[in-house]
Structure formats: C-alpha cells, structure tokens
Amino acid sequence: MSPAQPTPRAEPSRIVVVVADGLRADVAAQAMGYVAALLEAGQARATRHDSGLPSLSRPLYATLLTGRWPLAHGILSNQQVQACGATLFDDAHAAGLRSAIVAYHWFCELLGGPAFAPLSDRRRLPEGRGIVAASWYFEDDYPDSHVIADAEALRLAHEPDLLFVHPMGPDDRGHRFGGESDEYRMVARRLDMLLALAVPRWHGAGYDVLLTSDHGMGRDRMHGGTGEAERSVPLVWMPRPGPGVAALLELALPAAQTGLRDFLQRQRQARRVAG
Ligand SMILES: [Zn+2]
Numbered sequence: 001m002s003p004a005q006p007t008p009r010a011e012p013s014r015i016v017v018v019v020a021d022g023l024r025a026d027v028a029a030q031a032m033g034y035v036a037a038l039l040e041a042g043q044a045r046a047t048r049h050d051s052g053l054p055s056l057s058r059p060l061y062a063t064l065l066t067g068r069w070p071l072a073h074g075i076l077s078n079q080q081v082q083a084c085g086a087t088l089f090d091d092a093h094a095a096g097l098r099s100a101i102v103a104y105h106w107f108c109e110l111l112g113g114p115a116f117a118p119l120s121d122r123r124r125l126p127e128g129r130g131i132v133a134a135s136w137y138f139e140d141d142y143p144d145s146h147v148i149a150d151a152e153a154l155r156l157a158h159e160p161d162l163l164f165v166h167p168m169g170p171d172d173r174g175h176r177f178g179g180e181s182d183e184y185r186m187v188a189r190r191l192d193m194l195l196a197l198a199v200p201r202w203h204g205a206g207y208d209v210l211l212t213s214d215h216g217m218g219r220d221r222m223h224g225g226t227g228e229a230e231r232s233v234p235l236v237w238m239p240r241p242g243p244g245v246a247a248l249l250e251l252a253l254p255a256a257q258t259g260l261r262d263f264l265q266r267q268r269q270a271r272r273v274a275g
Contacts (some may be wrong), residue, residue, distance in 0.1 A: 013097070013271035014207040015264065016151075016163045017088075019064060020191055021057060021104070022171025022223065024179055024216030025232040031185050032192035034199075035211065035236055043245075044238040047253045047263035051215040051231045055223045057171065059107050060214035060257065063112060067261035073109070083112040088261040092162045093130025097270060100133040100154040100181075102147055108136045133158040136170075144169040144187070148194045151163070152201070154251030162264070163207065167191060170217065179229050203240040208248065208267060212260065213238040233257070242275025 020028075027047040030035070038044035052063045052070050058078045059070035065087040067071050072083055089099050089111070101107065105116040111126035118138050125134055132153045137147070142165035151165040168188040177183040199209050213233040215223045223230035239248035248270055254263045 003188075004034075005036040007141060008177075009154065013268040014161050014163075014205075015267055016155075016209045017264070018166060018195070018200045018209065019061075019103075020170055020211065020212045020213050021166060021168040022174045022215060023191070023213035023234065025213075025234045026171075026229070027170075027179070027185055027188050028213075028234040029237075031188040033189075034192050034196035035238075037137060038199075038238055039183070039236070041210045042146075042249075043241065045249060046234060046236045047251060049212075049233050049235060049254070050256045051213075051233050052257055053226065053231075055215040055225060055231050056108070057104075057214055060230050062080075062110055063257055064212070064214065064260050067258045069258060080104075081109050081115050084110040085115050087111065087129065088264050089126075089131055089162070089164075091261060091265055097130065097268075098132045098158070099162040099164065100158050100160035101131060101162065101164040101166075102135045103137075103152045104140075104168055105136040105138045107164075107166060108134070117227035123152060124204055132160060140168055140172045140175075142239055144191050145194060148198050148267075152198065155202075155205070158251070163202075167194075168198045174217030174223075175221050178221045180219045180220050184217060200239060203238075208240050209238040210260075210263075211238070212257075244271070247274050263274055 042043050059075050062075040062084040066084050066109050070076050108116050135150045147167040155163050173184045173187040175257050194269055202209050212235040216230045216232050218227055218230040
C-alpha cells in the first residue's frame with residue numbers, strides 16, 4: 001500500500017494587512033510615491049474612509065478588527081483595557097488559516113487576556129484565534145523599519161496566511177509635530193520606502209497586500225474629533241500580480257472602516273476562485 005498522500009492545501013489566499021497608525025489620507029496620497037506608482041499603473045486601487053468616532057486608536061483598532069463601530073463594540077477610550085469580541089482573526093481561524101501579528105501592545109489586549117506586561121508578554125499568543133506568532137511593541141517611537149522587519153521575520157519563520165502589521169510612526173510623529181509638519185510627511189515618505197522593499201517580497205511570496213489606517217492627524221498634534229484631517233484615512237488594495245489579479249482588482253473595496261473584516265472574507269473567496 002502506498003503511503004497516504006498529504007491532503008493538498010486549498011488554493012492560497014494569503015494576505016498582509018498593514019494598518020499604519022495615524023496616517024491621514026491626503027498625506028498618504030501626496031507623500032507615498034511607491035504606492036502611487038502602483039495606483040497609476042492600474043496595479044492597485046484606493047479609496048478613503050472617514051474613521052469611526054471617537055477618532056482614537058484603541059476604539060478604532062477594535063473597529064478594524066471586529067467590523068463594528070465604537071458605539072457598537074463598546075471600546076470608547078484608549079484607557080479601556082478589555083477584549084473586543086470576534087475579529088477578523090477568528091474568521092481566518094474558522095477558515096482553517098493561520099495568522100501572525102506585529103502590533104502595538106493594545107492589540108494584544110484587544111485580542112484577550114490580562115493587561116500587557118512588557119517583560120513577560122512580548123511574544124504572548126492570544127488564545128483560540130488561530131494566531132501562531134506575535135510580536136508586540138510598547139514604545140510609541142518603536143521604528144517602523146523594525147516593525148516591518150519583525151513582520152518579515154515572523155512571516156519567514158511561520159508562513160502565516162494572514163499577516164497583520166501595525167507600524168506607528170505617523171501617529172508618533174504627528175503627536176510630536178502635528179499633521180501639517182515636515183516631520184509628519186517625512187515619516188509617511190519613509191513608510192512608503194519601506195513598503196517599496198516589502199510589498200514586492202510579499203507579492204512574490206503569494207500575498208495580497210492591503211494598507212489602511214485607524215485615524216488621521218490634526219494640525220494641533222491630536223485626533224479624536226471630527227475634523228477631516230484627523231478622520232480621513234486611506235485604504236489601498238494591492239493584490240499580487242499574476243493569475244486572477246484582474247478579478248481581485250475588481251473586488252468592491254470596503255465602503256467604510258467597518259468593512260475590512262468582510263473584505264478579507266471576500267478576498268479569500270475570490271482567491272479560491274482565481275487561484
Ligand atoms: Zn494617536
């Protein structure tokens with residue numbers, strides 16, 4: 001009797017989701033030339049969303065993860081340490097997929113367990129959500145270059161189906177210098193240069209890529225309210241070139257920030273068809 005053949009895996013539906021903290025839509029459009037090149041070449045599509053309210057990080061991390069507005073999921077303050085219920089990671093887990101995440105430690109808390117403790121929890125794995133590798137940082141000025149490199153290290157070691165990456169440079173620089181500052185624009189330019197190195201690697205390894213943000217940044221070095229600068233965020237969809245890319249490019253982009261979770265489900269369905 002011949003040895004049992006391994007069960008073939010379903011067609012890959014791999015994706016990298018980059019949530020650039022505090023990246024406002026107008027600055028992303030003007031300062032990120034690599035992303036703009038993909039858009040000009042018809043290899044990517046983009047839209048803008050008004051963030052949920054309050055336009056604060058922890059409530060909007062929960063919105064991106066759960067597909068629910070802050071008033072619905074109930075996390076309304078950055079000081080509110082609690083889990084956020086079912087997330088896009090649970091959807092991937094239910095589909096038999098494996099996830100990895102590099103993010104600020106508030107994401108760790110949203111995904112369950114006690115308050116984050118730096119000396120014991122740097123690699124803490126949230127339970128029951130299909131997350132096989134995690135790296136949490138806890139300083140707001142942790143460099144975006146290190147976040148991307150951490151993500152690549154996890155990807156190469158674990159080959160996750162969903163890789164969630166959360167650089168925080170725009171938010172940090174925006175709080176120090178304001179959303180109209182040269183320093184804020186520079187951090188967007190630098191993030192674009194990092195993506196110019198990372199996205200082709202991700203595409204080459206079979207990943208689609210999506211870039212978005214939680215909120216924008218006001219001239220007054222803050223966000224939280226309704227001003228366009230603090231609320232308008234980009235969403236850029238960069239499916240990997242190759243077979244099926246035309247259909248993937250035609251996917252309807254999320255109509256609002258609550259639509260990311262549903263979009264990832266539709267990306268998986270489309271990849272199953274397109275291969
Ligand atoms: Zn902030």
